[in-house]
Amino acid sequence: MTEAQPLSVLLPKISAEVGAVKKDDYNQGQKFNFRGIDAVVNACHKAMHTNGVTVVPRLLSVEYVPVTIGRNATPATSVRVIAGYVFHGPAGDTVEALVPAEGNDSADKGTAKAMSVALRTALLQTFMLPTDDVDPDATYEEQVPIHVGLQRQIIAVAQQKGLQPADMAAEFKAHGGTGKLTECDDVFILKDTLEALEGAAGGNESGQ
Incomplete structure (x- = not known):
């Protein structure tokens, strides 16, 4: 037994x-x-x-x-x-x-x-x-200040549309930006710049 x-x-x-x-x-x-x-x-x-x-x-x-x-x-x-x-x-x-x-x-x-x-x-x-269940520590989302996130979005959109750095800088200055884009912490200026770039035609695109 x-x-x-x-x-x-x-x-x-x-x-x-x-x-x-x-x-x-x-x-x-x-x-x-x-x-x-x-x-x-x-x-x-x-x-x-x-x-x-x-x-x-x-x-x-x-x-x-x-x-x-x-x-x-x-x-x-x-x-x-x-x-x-x-x-x-x-x-x-x-x-x-x-x-x-x-x-x-x-x-x-x-x-x-x-x-x-x-x-x-x-x-x-x-x-x-x-x-x-997936452990909460299994994934990680980077947290950055909102102005840094907007800067990154602006650069990404400009690259996606094929814009030159000078074009991006000009758009930034047109909306009140001064100095370097990457040093700007004014959320309103950055948002206006981003919206303008998102609506702009790409540098490699031709108008009709």
Whole structure:
């Protein structure tokens, strides 16, 4: 008979078997994607069952706070809990995850909401389940002052239209620019110059 494995082995094993749980649910009110309780429980259930791991909730504290929610200030109750989720392994060992959670409701669903959030959080954090979303640090957008961006746009448009540097400089001066284009920080002058260049015929184009 194979010896039962401890939770220290089974928890990372289950994590690998479950894999990513994507943020496929959408909050219409606040406009963001999230991972709902059903998606998380459904993702974890088979791997936990196969590996003989169960989880039992334990309510440590609960607080009922009168609040108002939404633009209409609807009276509601904020249910704030601290729950312990005890993971039981086939070897008889246990691991407990302590989770704070909150659920707001104008009827009688606040407690259920709070406990659903707590369970979802316990599963996500215990098994370290990724979302497979692109990491915010995976992309980078250079930030430059607006006048620098306009300077670059002017130069790019001039090159695209085949204008000579002297033509670009003349247009810049015609709209109040002095000195070098790359040293100008007057946004209005730069915008006027850009708009004029965008509407100008290219140096290699012939008029009809």
